[in-house]
Amino acid sequence: MPELPEVETVVRGLRQPLVGRRVEHVWYEREKVIAIPGAEDFAARIVGQTFQAITRRAKYIVCQMDHDVFGVHLRMTGRLYVAVESPADDRWVRLRLGLDNGESLHFSDARRFGRVYLAPDVTAFTQGIGPEPLDDDFTAEVFAERLRGRHRQIKALLLDQSIIAGVGNIYADESLFLAQIHPLRTADTLTGDEMSRLHEAVRHVLNQGIDHEGASVNWYRKPDGERGDSQEHFNVYDRSGQPCLRCGTAVLKIRVTQRGTHFCPNCQREK
Ligand SMILES: [Zn+2]
Incomplete structure (x- = not known):
């Protein structure tokens, strides 16, 4: 399972292709991949919002959008990448956010344990998690x-x-x-x-x-x-x-x- 260093590396790799891009459409394979809110709400709310910043909290990728926070937990086998299309050998794309430049954010996940979240505040899905070990105040x-x-x-x-x-x-x-x-x-x-x-x-x-x-x-x-x-x-x-x-x-x-x-x-x- 990806841990802090893996998730941090994903966050750093997504900033350049995502920050400033607006979501234009949503595709998902099954509703279950969307943990909160309901799948229809998720799609209706995220479309039109722009990626403002990408950070990490614990093992969550945390994307600050215009009005909401879009979170992803990779669990066992999740991967995130930005491309016009997923490569032919990736048979596991579960959710796609189409962007305003023709590319998409692909969430690929062979085992289907990964989840995405959309909420006004990051604490909606990170409540109860302990302190960040690399923060300065983690003495x-x-x-x-x-x-x-x-x-x-x-x-x-x-x-x-x-x-x-x-x-x-x-x-x-x-x-x-x-x-x-x-x-x-x-x-x-x-x-x-x-x-x-x-x-x-x-x-x-x-x-x-x-x-x-x-x-x-x-x-x-x-x-x-x-x-x-x-x-x-x-x-x-x-x-x-x-x-x-x-x-x-x-x-x-x-x-x-x-x-x-x-x-x-x-x-x-x-x-
Ligand atoms: Zn030894």
Whole structure:
């Protein structure tokens, strides 16, 4: 699933082709792709509105239109790109916004879990989501405060969008490796030093992920169709059985809250 770095890369790639363009028509395959409002309302309201700015909130692409916010969540297999027509090998276009220059914004989604949203305010679909980890005011103190006293596995907490926004399976594993913390440790056992190492690690791996334009491990592609190369820089994720890059011990894979979790049993001790 695309995480913060992948969604941020999509946002950056869409600004140039979309900002300033007006929506002229809407096509969708099934009504279900439109989460809010109803499909007819969606089409009637978005037509005539111009893309003013494109930002990100957690794993949502957030487009400020004239009167509304148009949001997209890519879920497992969603892709967004702007083109006159979708390429012949893309059989998964679920929604299209026709633009005033003859191009269209295509929302392609093989598994059909992705959704679009249209609302006057972004909080209509992002309520309850935790702070943005790359914001300046997301300090080590803020992070520690959100984890304090929680008797839950740290890996599960990092994946919980109400605790911290945008972190998913890949960057959670990479953060815990960098901070040298075992994924099954509960937050209430972490020392102050470990908390601040983890805070630093989360920000570092997300920034690195953005610099590498996201991880194309499966469906994710940039809006220009190219792959990101974050996957070339993983330290533990998807490296089960391979030697730890820090100490040479074989990387292990376990399951934490149903998610495959990679760590070095030597560098990340359970204690
Ligand atoms: Zn190691």
